[in-house]
């Protein structure tokens with residue numbers, strides 16, 4: 001196969017791989033969108049259980065108050081009945097005190113009971129509302145999950161299609177080249193870039209002169225020694241090939257327009273200056289390819 005054909009295939013493969021990795025990322029990220037809703041639901045359910053415990057406590061408390069009230073009432077009624085049979089002023093005083101104490105206690109108990117019953121009714125209302133809300137959240141989450149599953153199925157379909165396209169392109173290209181190419185695209189998005197003059201268009205480093213000349217010759221696949229991308233020669237505007245001096249090698253081009261360069265240049269020529277990399281790449285990354 002002609003080298004130009006291989007370069008064209010690699011460019012085509014690059015587009016397929018970029019789509020493939022984007023879709024794979026979507027598949028991994030999709031379930032994360034549901035996390036906050038799942039957390040909300042879990043919190044609501046915990047709160048519901050806690051409220052329900054309080055609700056049961058209130059119910060028990062109300063029952064106890066009612067029992068105590070009934071006992072107090074019956075005590076007062078007994079004292080009132082006993083009033084009919086008293087013979088001394090002393091007995092009258094005792095009963096009168098008993099009736100008064102019981103009446104006070106009844107009043108206090110009725111007041112407490114009223115308050116507890118109101119709280120109980122509020123809590124009941126609250127629980128019903130929460131229950132509805134939880135149900136609604138559950139249904140919503142379920143719907144979103146189903147939508148997501150459909151989305152993921154469609155992504156998988158797209159991946160299958162891309163795989164078919166990939167399989168049509170890759171025959172005739174060295175599998176090791178493809179392996180390296182995939183790795184570069186995964187980390188740097190672009191795996192094949194042009195050499196303009198003697199500068200790699202991926203990392204904007206000036207290439208060694210002989211190396212640049214070899215790229216220009218276009219006889220084999222060459223990987224940028226700085227960013228590991230595959231390099232393909234693009235003639236300059238005059239369509240001429242250029243040859244280069246050794247002393248420029250390994251430095252960044254002196255170009256004021258390239259303001260996007262990382263200003264934290266440590267002067268280490270082997271570093272990758274491509275800002276797509278966010279500093280994740282080290283020299284070791286491309287040493288693997290050498």
Ligand SMILES: [Zn+2]
Nearest residue numbers: 200203224227
């Ligand atoms: Zn490069």
